Amino acid sequence: MGKWAIAVHGGAGIDPNLPVERQEQAKQLLTRCLNLGIAALRSNVSAIDVVELVVRELETDPLFNSGRGSALTEQGTVEMEASIMDGTKRRCGAVSGITTVKNPISLARLVMDKSPHSYLAFSGAEEFARKQGVEIVDNEYFVTEDNVGMLKLVKEANSILFDYRIPLGCAGAAVTDSPILMNGLPISIYAPETVGCVVVDREGRCAAGTSTGGLMNKMMGRIGDSPLIGAGTYASELCGVSCTGEGEAIIRSTLARDVSAVMEYKGVGLQEAVDYVIKHRLDEGFAGLIAVSNKGEVVCGFNCNGMFRGCATEDGFMEVAMWE
Amino acid sequence: MVGWAVALHGGGGDIPIDLPDERRIPRETALRHCLDLGISALKSGKHPLDVTELVVRELENHPDFNAGKGSVLTAQGTVEMEASIMDGKTKSCGAVSGLTTVVNPVSLARLVMEKTPHIYLAFDAAEDFARTHGVETVESSHFITPENIARLKQAKEFNRVQLDYTAPTPKEPEIFGDSQTGTVGCVAVDSAGNLAAATSTGGYVNKMAGRIGDSPIIGAGTYANHLCAVSATGKGEYIIRATLAREVAALMEYKGLSLTEAAAYAVEHSGPRGTCGLVAVSANGEVAMPFNTNGMFRACATEDGYTEVAIWPKK
Numbered sequence: 060m061g062k063w064a065i066a067v068h069g070g071a072g073i074d075p076n077l078p079v080e081r082q083e084q085a086k087q088l089l090t091r092c093l094n095l096g097i098a099a100l101r102s103n104v105s106a107i108d109v110v111e112l113v114v115r116e117l118e119t120d121p122l123f124n125s126g127r128g129s130a131l132t133e134q135g136t137v138e139m140e141a142s143i144m145d146g147t148k149r150r151c152g153a154v155s156g157i158t159t160v161k162n163p164i165s166l167a168r169l170v171m172d173k174s175p176h177s178y179l180a181f182s183g184a185e186e187f188a189r190k191q192g193v194e195i196v197d198n199e200y201f202v203t204e205d206n207v208g209m210l211k212l213v214k215e216a217n218s219i220l221f222d223y224r225i226p227l228g229c230a231g232a233a234v235t236d237s238p239i240l241m242n243g244l245p246i247s248i249y250a251p252e253t254v255g256c257v258v259v260d261r262e263g264r265c266a267a268g269t270s271t272g273g274l275m276n277k278m279m280g281r282i283g284d285s286p287l288i289g290a291g292t293y294a295s296e297l298c299g300v301s302c303t304g305e306g307e308a309i310i311r312s313t314l315a316r317d318v319s320a321v322m323e324y325k326g327v328g329l330q331e332a333v334d335y336v337i338k339h340r341l342d343e344g345f346a347g348l349i350a351v352s353n354k355g356e357v358v359c360g361f362n363c364n365g366m367f368r369g370c371a372t373e374d375g376f377m378e379v380a381m382w383e
Numbered sequence: 384m385v386g387w388a389v390a391l392h393g394g395g396g397d398i399p400i401d402l403p404d405e406r407r408i409p410r411e412t413a414l415r416h417c418l419d420l421g422i423s424a425l426k427s428g429k430h431p432l433d434v435t436e437l438v439v440r441e442l443e444n445h446p447d448f449n450a451g452k453g454s455v456l457t458a459q460g461t462v463e464m465e466a467s468i469m470d471g472k473t474k475s476c477g478a479v480s481g482l483t484t485v486v487n488p489v490s491l492a493r494l495v496m497e498k499t500p501h502i503y504l505a506f507d508a509a510e511d512f513a514r515t516h517g518v519e520t521v522e523s524s525h526f527i528t529p530e531n532i533a534r535l536k537q538a539k540e541f542n543r544v545q546l547d548y549t550a551p552t553p554k555e556p557e558i559f560g561d562s563q564t565g566t567v568g569c570v571a572v573d574s575a576g577n578l579a580a581a582t583s584t585g586g587y588v589n590k591m592a593g594r595i596g597d598s599p600i601i602g603a604g605t606y607a608n609h610l611c612a613v614s615a616t617g618k619g620e621y622i623i624r625a626t627l628a629r630e631v632a633a634l635m636e637y638k639g640l641s642l643t644e645a646a647a648y649a650v651e652h653s654g655p656r657g658t659c660g661l662v663a664v665s666a667n668g669e670v671a672m673p674f675n676t677n678g679m680f681r682a683c684a685t686e687d688g689y690t691e692v693a694i695w696p697k698k
Contacts, residue, residue, distance in 0.1 A: 155505065289601075320629075
């Protein structure tokens with residue numbers, strides 16, 4: 060019998076001026092989710108089930124950029140996406156363009172378990188959701204005041220905003236060129252983030268899940284890395300990985316898949332694989348990831364100035380952190 | 384001095400060895416025609432991105448392949464097309480899904496890559512994007528062929544998702560695990576070592592509306608980096624979980640395999656027999672076209688004069 064391990068994240072790239080109370084809220088949410096996962100693992104819930112229940116919690120809480128609290132499209136609506144993968148047989152499920160399903164990660168799971176396909180999107184996905192009887196709400200449910208305000212500011216700045224503000228010198232051009240982002244904003248400046256969870260259970264089974272509302276002010280119909288198997292999410296017999304950050308960079312570098320590929324083909328361990336991938340695969344991109352291995356290890360890696368994360372192992376190690 | 388190379392496919396799957404002439408010959412002719420197009424484009428110095436786009440456009444326009452015109456139908460009897468394209472040098476990429484009126488999905492994917500800050504647009508919004516950019520659109524009925532209406536009927540009768548190269552004849556194809564074909568793709572490398580890959584499809588016969596397959600997913604159906612360019616075809620669900628196109632490059636990078644070895648290994652280990660195939664070229668001008676299905680419509684050419692147009696495994 061192996062040892063379990065779990066990690067959660069609430070996004071990579073954090074404004075160093077983030078108010079303390081927001082930092083505290085984030086840490087509390089991460090801690091709560093971690094504890095949920097730990098309790099489940101202690102009662103021998105399987106990795107894939109733990110991933111789903113933890114991500115559901117992250118989606119339901121409006122703090123991070125997923126489910127309720129998702130970033131808004133250019134039209135002020137919410138379009139969510141998510142993916143989940145079970146490392147054991149590499150089964151996977153993903154959804155995009157979700158507008159009324161309360162928990163996209165659960166819909167992704169249903170795609171994996173109850174449909175002959177791996178990925179459903181937009182109205183086809185919503186129809187599948189209704190047939191499956193999942194919880195449906197109005198799109199307004201997902202929209203928070205904070206994000207409405209943020210969208211307005213972004214439109215004024217007329218740039219695509221990653222859903223966090225990054226200081227100069229550590230960001231894509233679109234963000235650094237926008238001065239508004241550097242001065243404090245009149246409304247709460249907490250920047251919401253993609254969420255994810257990776258788990259290895261006592262049987263050594265790895266699983267991963269990622270969920271998001273995407274980029275603030277994104278074009279309607281824009282799909283990012285979170286629902287793309289191999290980019291935002293991947294799990295194999297060896298590991299489970301969930302990524303966050305600049306979606307386009309994560310897609311180009313097939314980030315989540317590469318962690319596993321490096322382990323499989325170069326025979327290195329989890330830490331080395333994550334370090335390698337973060338250092339060498341993200342050429343001009345900024346991102347972070349969390350990963351677990353079938354040996355009960357957990358690793359976080361990011362090349363930005365911070366990542367909301369929490370991790371715990373059966374040995375009793377537990378950490379919730381934001382900065383280096 | 385390395386030479387150029389180009390390879391293209393019109394889908395892999397359970398292609399019966401007794402495929403009647405009237406179904407085989409038009410496809411072989413089309414493959415040869417597209418190959419010639421690719422060859423002259425490379426000879427006139429066109430960049431592989433342009434080469435792969437124009438070859439895939441040609442395949443999309445041809446009604447006998449499952450992309451663009453001739454796309455298989457969803458459960459509702461509609462078309463939902465998807466495509467992706469990738470530039471090996473910059474790793475820039477573009478993808479689209481859920482298209483119903485865009486004549487050439489691969490060109491829209493290229494537009495997403497070049498004209499938006501994003502990589503992937505889908506469904507209504509992708510269609511709107513096409514219109515605002517003056518991309519050629521037509522009535523959906525343009526894409527629907529009598530053959531595919533018959534295939535859908537047959538699939539519904541058997542109440543299962545079906546491979547789209549089953550001849551609509553009374554003979555029920557051998558149950559080979561529902562092997563799938565369809566999808567078109569092209570990969571190319573020029574003498575400077577620039578690489579590109581593009582893939583386009585209508586998806587699975589009788590698929591659920593909103594179902595996305597491997598073709599628009601970077602790393603699954605399409606991939607290109609500084610080592611190679613890959614376009615895959617087959618059962619989407621297997622190709623996605625195996626990140627098949629990326630796998631070829633990963634094996635070359637991390638295990639030092641040659642293109643041929645990496646491509647063969649990737650196909651062999653991606654799933655059971657009858658699930659996939661791919662075409663690939665390397666920065667060195669090599670070509671590989673492995674498949675674990677009964678057949679794969681394919682063609683390739685290299686600068687030294689070698690050309691091949693084939694359907695079944697070479698003896």
